Amino acid sequence: MWPFRTSSVVCLACGTELSQSMAREYDKYGDRWDRANKTFEHLCKGCHSDLCPQPRGELEKLLGELEAGNPSQAEFLSRYVATVDDRYGPLEES
Numbered sequence: 001m002w003p004f005r006t007s008s009v010v011c012l013a014c015g016t017e018l019s020q021s022m023a024r025e026y027d028k029y030g031d032r033w034d035r036a037n038k039t040f041e042h043l044c045k046g047c048h049s050d051l052c053p054q055p056r057g058e059l060e061k062l063l064g065e066l067e068a069g070n071p072s073q074a075e076f077l078s079r080y081v082a083t084v085d086d087r088y089g090p091l092e093e094s
């Protein structure tokens with residue numbers, strides 16, 4: 001199906017691995033055009049559409065809380081999933 005191996009990324013919210021071309025970039029700073037010294041996080045299509053309707057300020061605040069204490073990526077992800085699940089209800093499996 002895919003003639004070339006594409007680099008894959010992991011969805012920030014649900015941990016699904018998907019090809020980068022299928023992922024939605026999520027920049028927690030809200031500025032996707034300034035790429036200097038940044039790493040983008042990624043969301044799968046399902047989580048992206050789940051999250052976007054949420055008030056953005058709230059999501060930023062949430063991410064700020066989750067980053068307190070500089071957790072490892074794995075820890076951050078599990079905190080994120082647990083917190084979103086807690087506040088917004090379970091993410092839909094797609």
Ligand SMILES: [Zn+2]
Nearest residue numbers: 011014044047
């Ligand atoms: Zn996802």
